[in-house]
Amino acid sequence: MVKLxxxxxxxxxxxxTGIKFAEAGAQTQVILKPDFGMEEIRPDSEVLIVDAETRHLxxxxxxxIVYDLVRRCKNYGIKYFYKKTDSALRGNVGSELSAVSDAAGCxxxxxxxxPKLNRITKDGIQYIDGVPVADSLFGRDPFEPVTKSAVAEVIHEGTGIEVVVVKNCKQIKRAERRAIYVYDAKSNLEMENIARELKDTLxxxxxxxxxxxxDCLTKVIDFSHKREVEIxxxxxxxxxxxSVNEITKRQIKYAEKAGFRRISLNVVQKLQPGxxxxxxxxxxxxxxxxKCSQGMPVIMDVxxxxxxxxxxxxxxxxVGVAEENIRECIVNRLGEFIDLWLGFGVDGALSLSGGDTVYAFLQRKGCKDIRPVCEIMPGAVLFETKVGERTMQxxxxxxxxxxxxxxVEIADKMMVGGVV
Incomplete structure (x- = not known):
């Protein structure tokens, strides 16, 4: 029975997010579409992870989309809902939080x-590495720059619902009116305290x-299963x-210096039809x-x-590609290169950076059964899925x-003999 x-x-x-519940022992199922049929839920699933694909809408x-999804699940008898948001406040944060509130009625x-990645909330302001998010690298993102650092202001870009900033979890009490309650947190311990207080109050x-x-919710919701992890x-x-994020660019350059083979696609390779x-x-x-036959990891980037x-x-x-379609064209071209790599028949695994890239790969290959394995590194999740008759990591x-x-650290954990 699905709890969450x-x-x-x-x-x-x-x-x-799903890997946190899987590692806590919950039977976790990942679904790639918000309009799934309830018959698609496995009988043993305790946590249902739904990719609504709303980031760029x-x-x-x-x-x-979020309202309809939450409402259907609530009518099905599911009681608890968690809206996963981006830690840099990208996407439709206000619209989607409002949708959850309206559909759940609370x-x-x-x-x-x-905090694990040095992203904290203080006095209602979101900080990345000690800098307000709008002044960080995310404020200079070429596709979706974050222009506000106050969480309430970000929320109000998409909804008029009341926002209440809570600076101390001891202030938590039963809500007299429906609102979005934003909690300051600077450490994992503070977040764990918030989870416990919420369980007893709101x-x-x-x-x-x-x-x-x-991850904190896994400590206040009971899951009874044990699991073995094998890489x-x-x-x-x-x-x-x-991804064209500056952080990704630095990671690529570091790996290249470590001896990884690098292929940077030029504009023709990314966009030319045929x-x-x-x-x-x-x-x-x-x-x-x-390059794929030389025994070192290969990076393909844009x-x-x-x-x-x-x-x-x-x-x-x-060449007649509208600017709003460029991202999709590049992601599809990367998918074509992955198809070619799969055709090489190598004993290999994939590491995909950027949500669009991962989603497009799974859709392209018709992957439906997605099993989270472990968080191989902070911010990097290993999963298994079937590609044809082959089980891919x-x-x-x-x-x-x-x-x-x-x-470099991912490759060291994934490759025979390591790379470090």
Missing amino acids: VVVADDFTGALD DGEAAYH SVSFVPAL GLEATAGCAGFA RRVKNLLIVCG YFETEEARSFLNDFYR FSHDDAVEEAAAYGRL VVSKSGGFGNESIF
Whole structure:
């Protein structure tokens, strides 16, 4: 029987939250569409993780998808809901929190901090590495810059619902009116205290936050199962980075210095229609195969140079790709390269960076059975899925997560003999 439904706006968010419950022993099921049929829920599932794919939708569309999902699940008899949000406050935060509140008919307790990655909430302001989020790298994101650091202001971009900032969890008491309650938190211990206080006061019917607070909920919700974790080491690792986040760029450069083979796609390789029929493509694919056969991890990324985003927009106009479709075209092209890699028949695993990249891969290959295995590194989740008759190990990482050495550390844990 499902105890809790987690609603995420992209796949990496779904997975890095779902793994917290899986590691706590909950029977965890991941579903890739918000309009799933209730018959698709496994009888033994305790936590249902739903990727609603609303990150890049407008606020109104996101509201209706989340509202309909929560309402259907509530009518089905499910009592508890967790709205997974981005720790940098990207996406339709206000619209989706409002949708959960309206559909569940109660206040939402929102704990957006992730102290494990130095992302905290103080006086209602979200900080990344000690800097207000709007002044951090996320404020300069080329696709979805975060322009406000006050959590209440971010919420009010998408809804008019009342927002109450709670600076001390001892202030928590039963809500007299429906609202979004935003909790300050600077440490995991503070978040654990918030979870315990909520259980005894407001209740856990509707909570929200990133993977950090989800981890705290596992300590106040009882799951009784035990599980074994096994990482199967492989001879080949392909790291595909569809994210253009500055953090990802630093991670790629670090791995390249460590000896990883790097392939940076130029604008033609990313966007030219019919690219694989060209003479250049044949030469490029031979080089791709050669790099994958050298026993070192291979990185494929979209950073051909610092002006790659602007160059893609200009080239898109030249070949008839609208600017709003460029991201989708690049993700699809990365999927084509992954198909080619799978065709090499290597004993390998994938590491995919960027929620769009991961989701597109799973949709492209028709993956339905997704089993979270473990959080292999903070911010990076290993899962297994069937690709045809083959069981693949895939690491999913949000573009904005992880230290500079994360790709090296993932490869060291995944590859035969390690790399360090």
